[in-house]
Amino acid sequence: MFIKKNVMLELEDIQHYLLTRPHATIAQYIFINFRTAEGGRKWVNDLSDIVGNVKTVMVASESDMRWVSLAFTFQGLRKLGVDETSLATFPEPFRQGMAARAAILGDIGINHPDHWEDKIASEDLHAVVILFARDRDEKERCIKRHDEYLQDNPGVEILSSLLLEAVPPYDYVHEHFGYRDRLTTPVIEGMGVEPTPGSHPPSKPGEFFLGYPDETGLIPIQPMPEILSKNGSFLAYRKMREHVGAFRDFLKANGKTVEEQELVAAKLMGRWRTTGAPLVLCPEKDDRELGFDDKRNNNFDYEKMDPHGYACPMGSHIRRMNVRDGRVSRIMNRRLIIRRGGTYGPYLPDDAPDDGANRGIAVFAGCADISRQFEFLISVWANDPEFLELNERDPFAGSIDGAVEMTIPKRPIKKKVKGLNAFTTVTGGAYFFLPGIKALKYLASLK
Amino acid sequence: MAETLENGWSTPAALSIPKEGYFKKEEGRYGPVFPQTPANYGFSVIAKVKPGREQAIRDYGKTIEEAVKGSPNVLAPLKLHYLRWVLFDVGSGLHFMYQGIFDTDFDKYLEDAVALFNSTGLTTVFVNLEGWPEDWKTNLNAVIKFFREHHCPSFLEYGEYPYVSADEVKKALKLKAAFSNMLDQMQ
Numbered sequence: 001m002f003i004k005k006n007v008m009l010e011l012e013d014i015q016h017y018l019l020t021r022p023h024a025t026i027a028q029y030i031f032i033n034f035r036t037a038e039g040g041r042k043w044v045n046d047l048s049d050i051v052g053n054v055k056t057v058m059v060a061s062e063s064d065m066r067w068v069s070l071a072f073t074f075q076g077l078r079k080l081g082v083d084e085t086s087l088a089t090f091p092e093p094f095r096q097g098m099a100a101r102a103a104i105l106g107d108i109g110i111n112h113p114d115h116w117e118d119k120i121a122s123e124d125l126h127a128v129v130i131l132f133a134r135d136r137d138e139k140e141r142c143i144k145r146h147d148e149y150l151q152d153n154p155g156v157e158i159l160s161s162l163l164l165e166a167v168p169p170y171d172y173v174h175e176h177f178g179y180r181d182r183l184t185t186p187v188i189e190g191m192g193v194e195p196t197p198g199s200h201p202p203s204k205p206g207e208f209f210l211g212y213p214d215e216t217g218l219i220p221i222q223p224m225p226e227i228l229s230k231n232g233s234f235l236a237y238r239k240m241r242e243h244v245g246a247f248r249d250f251l252k253a254n255g256k257t258v259e260e261q262e263l264v265a266a267k268l269m270g271r272w273r274t275t276g277a278p279l280v281l282c283p284e285k286d287d288r289e290l291g292f293d294d295k296r297n298n299n300f301d302y303e304k305m306d307p308h309g310y311a312c313p314m315g316s317h318i319r320r321m322n323v324r325d326g327r328v329s330r331i332m333n334r335r336l337i338i339r340r341g342g343t344y345g346p347y348l349p350d351d352a353p354d355d356g357a358n359r360g361i362a363v364f365a366g367c368a369d370i371s372r373q374f375e376f377l378i379s380v381w382a383n384d385p386e387f388l389e390l391n392e393r394d395p396f397a398g399s400i401d402g403a404v405e406m407t408i409p410k411r412p413i414k415k416k417v418k419g420l421n422a423f424t425t426v427t428g429g430a431y432f433f434l435p436g437i438k439a440l441k442y443l444a445s446l447k
Numbered sequence: 448m449a450e451t452l453e454n455g456w457s458t459p460a461a462l463s464i465p466k467e468g469y470f471k472k473e474e475g476r477y478g479p480v481f482p483q484t485p486a487n488y489g490f491s492v493i494a495k496v497k498p499g500r501e502q503a504i505r506d507y508g509k510t511i512e513e514a515v516k517g518s519p520n521v522l523a524p525l526k527l528h529y530l531r532w533v534l535f536d537v538g539s540g541l542h543f544m545y546q547g548i549f550d551t552d553f554d555k556y557l558e559d560a561v562a563l564f565n566s567t568g569l570t571t572v573f574v575n576l577e578g579w580p581e582d583w584k585t586n587l588n589a590v591i592k593f594f595r596e597h598h599c600p601s602f603l604e605y606g607e608y609p610y611v612s613a614d615e616v617k618k619a620l621k622l623k624a625a626f627s628n629m630l631d632q633m634q
Contacts, residue, residue, distance in 0.1 A: 091588075093476075103474055216565070221586045327523050331562045371476045372558050372587070379476065380555045389614055 008190050009054070009205050009212070013231045013436045016057035017069040017130060018208060018338045018366040019191070024067065024132035026139045027164040027342055029362065030146070031118060032127040032156060034079045037446075039155010040126065041080055044070065045444035046149065047129070053437050067132040068142075070440060071235050071432035073097065076126030081446035082228065089224040090433070093370040094234060097121075098429040104375060106383040106399030111426040117239065117358075118160035120428040125159060128237070128432055130364070162239070162362055167347040172274065175343050176242040176359050177396075177423070179269055180276035180291070184298055184322060186336045198299030200333060208233055208338055208368055215333050220368075228443070231436030236337075236365040236374040239344075239428030245354020247423045254417050262286065264417060267408050268395045270318035278318075283311035303327060309409040315392045320381045328388070335381075337373050338366040360424065370431060396424055460485040460609040468600025475554035477591050481598075482552075485606030487528065489548040492597045496534070496541040500575035504534060504543060507572045514567040521567060524559050526550040528613050543576055550612040553598070557591050 011019075034040030050068050052060070057067060072080070074095050078087055093101055099113035099121040107113060113121040129146070133139035150156055166173070173181050187195045189202040206214030210222050211230035223229040255261030266272045266286070270279055275291025280300040282290055290296050303325045306312055312319050323329050345359025367373035381387060382397040390407060393400055400422040408415040435443065462484045464470075473480045481488065496504065514521060526549045533544040564570040573579045578597065580589035 101474075104476055216584070218585050221582060327520065329524050329559060330566075331559055334558065334562065369587075375476050376555075376558070384551075384555065386551055389612060 009188070009209065010231055010436075011054040011058070012056075013438055014054045014209060015069050015434055015437065016052040016054045016067060017340060017364075017434060018233055019054045019188070020052075020057045020067075022057065022060075022067045022132050022134075024134060025166055026133050026136055028129075028131045028133075028139060028143060028161055029164070030129040030131065030143075030161045031120065031125055031159045032076075032129060033122075033124040033159050034076065034126045034156055036155035037079055037081055039153050040076070041444050041446060043153055043156045044080065044127075044440055046153075048437070048440040048444060051437065051440060069130040069434065070127060071130070071434040072127045072443075073125050073430060073432055075123055077433065077443070079126050080443050082443070086224045086228070089222075091223070091234075091370060093375060094431045094433065098236065098431050101375065105378045105429075106393075107426050107429070108399065109401045110422070111399050113429070116426075116428045118162060118428055120160070120237075120239070120430050122159065125430060128430075162344055164342040164344050164362060167343050174274070175361050176244050176345070176348065177247050177265075178273050179265075180271070180274060183271070183276045186338055196294045196298050197296070198301070200336065203333060203336060206368060207334065207336060207373075208366055210368055214368065215331075225442075228435060228439045230439065232439055233366045233368060233434045234370050234374075235432040235434050236367070236370060237362070237428070237430045237432060238365065238426065239360065239362040240424045241358060241360040241427045243354070243421075243423050243425070244348045244359065246421050248354075250419060250421065250423070253419055267313055267417070268316060268406070268420075270312045270316035279312040279316075280306045301325065310411065313406070313408050314388045315390045315395070315406050317394055317396050320387065320394045321377060321397065323381065335373055335376055336367075337377065340364045340366065358427075360427070362428070364432075366434070395420060399426070456608045456611045456615075458609070459605070459607050461603060461605040463603050464601055466600075466602070468598075475552070477554050477557060477588075478595055480552050480554055481600060483610065484601070484604035485609030486601075486604040487548055487550055487606070487610065487612070488552050489546065489601070489604075490553050490594070490598045491601065492545040492594055493599050494543055494576040494578060494597045495539075496543050497575055497577055501534065501541055503575050504572055507569070508532065510568055514569075522563060525556055525563065526613065543572075550614070553595075557594070558587065561587060561590050 034043070047068065047070060051070055052067050074087070074090065074097060087095070098105070099116070102108065102113050119125065131139065131142055133142060150158065167176060175181055184199060186200060186208070187193045187202045188205055188208065190205065195202060204214050205212035206219060210232045211219065211226070213219050251261040251264055254264045262273060266279055271277060272279070272282070272286040272291060275286055275288045276297060277287045277291030278297060278300050280302065281287075281296070301324050302312065302319060309319070323332060329335065341361060341363030343360070344362050346357050348355065348357070348359065365374045378397065382394040383399055385391050385393060392404065392406055395406060400420070403419045403421050405416045405418050406420050408417060464484065467479070468481050469479055470482060528548040528550070531546040533546070535542055535544065561570075564573075570583065573583075578593060580586060580593055583590050
């Protein structure tokens with residue numbers, strides 16, 4: 001517990017998942033049960049050789065197109081043989097699991113874990129394999145290879161799996177509602193990446209990786225043993241179904257023209273839908289060039305530039321989840337998560353009526369402290385009706401049950417958009433621990 | 448605030464509270480959530496002072512006064528109305544009481560509070576208290592546990608203008624000032 005300057009991440013011992021973004025078009029999450037401890041340890045051992053670390057994935061050639069990550073639930077660590085004394089040093093939210101924290105996270109009513117999919121709330125969920133592949137053929141080859149492997153290892157079974165694939169149009173990264181995604185992501189000190197103007201300053205490694213100094217300048221107390229926790233991260237998994245038909249109906253009900261509908265869509269998000277251009281910088285009209293200019297698309301604040309929310313409503317998604325305002329939070333640098341994930345389910349063409357298909361996003365939020373980072377974002381900034389005295393919840397990440405109103409500040413009198421239904425439903429969630437490479441070997445070697 | 452509209456700020460209200468400090472057990476991130484009352488949210492943290500540390504605590508009164516003078520909005524994220532710091536001895540040794548009234552529940556902004564205590568030097572008052580965790584610098588959970596364990600919930604709270612937030616009070620005063628200014632301009 002001492003202050004170190006210029007701490008370098010041990011890139012060869014950290015799984016690549018949170019720090020690299022391979023050019024994958026497809027991914028599969030495979031949720032795993034260990035029938036036996038021996039089978040589980042053998043599986044960890046056999047797969048650990050193909051888990052990419054940050055260093056190798058960063059320098060990998062285009063032809064290296066398979067990226068595997070392994071993470072474990074609390075029950076999974078216990079099944080593999082981590083002793084009870086060590087298990088007790090893991091943080092409470094992780095020990096309890098996400099389903100047990102449902103009330104805190106607002107996962108009630110239709111969002112309750114009783115309705116979750118993929119057997120994700122089962123005590124039998126022990127691990128997840130996250131597989132990225134450059135194309136469908138490569139993904140199929142990997143899945144087939146893993147299925148064949150499991151035939152020789154009956155101690156491990158697949159509980160469920162989820163296919164993630166980008167949806168058209170492919171010219172920009174977005175989810176099923178059509179909102180452009182991946183506009184902000186934390187940058188970590190020592191990685192040699194400069195944050196774009198207006199973005200958060202580089203984070204201390206300990207905000208995301210265990211065993212490093214965090215924003216306090218100190219190394220926080222860590223789970224034991226050190227070989228297991230060092231270079232690891234926690235992952236909060238969230239599967240959200242998107243009700244695209246309901247969302248489009250809402251836009252039509254609140255805007256007579258396409259332009260008006262796009263403005264309502266932008267007001268809910270805080271950015272224009274297909275370009276991501278921030279409302280603070282272009283409140284009246286979308287600006288494609290601005291949206292795609294990384295030097296400008298995060299270069300704004302709220303406190304000075306839009307204190308009353310006339311451009312970007314206080315209750316919009318980006319203003320709730322990344323508050324950028326010292327009056328609201330002085331510790332935004334301690335509330336960051338690294339988001340990884342994508343869309344699942346079929347694309348719903350613009351002019352098609354809702355077909356009732358299951359579609360949405362399935363995301364992992366990487367952090368060092370589940371409660372301080374992920375749970376705070378969901379329980380307070382997304383779901384607290386008292387947030388900025390709005391008496392609202394986040395239109396996308398909040399737990400909305402029945403039609404609600406959202407305030408759009410406007411002169412002379414604020415406007416309310418009505419009939420804002422739950423456009424999303426939480427249909428899955430779990431907490432995982434993403435160990436370092438040496439920790440994987442340690443888990444495989446347990447008795 | 449929803450409660451404001453239902454009950455009306457103009458009708459004073461009192462609320463008696465069960466021994467646990469809440470009516471219905473509702474889990475927050477760090478334990479049961481304490482409810483809003485006509486006096487909004489709040490806490491009363493009481494702990495015994497380590498022997499010989501009284502003056503050290505008293506001296507910090509000045510430190511905090513200067514911190515707020517230098518940066519008046521330093522505590523803004525905590526949505527405070529009032530803080531009260533009391534030292535007392537009713538025969539069982541010197542005790543310290545830290546009482547706050549604010550507009551958000553105790554659990555939600557605990558990390559913000561701890562970070563602000565650290566940045567303003569306030570935390571150094573707590574090291575003079577018995578039970579304060581030795582590893583407070585690296586163990587946020589232990590600090591939060593200390594505050595929760597030393598919080599004595601009220602059994603009765605009263606509000607002359609119940610459920611009104613500090614922001615609403617400030618907005619009302621700003622409006623009053625704006626109307627006053629308007630009348631000046633019309634002379």
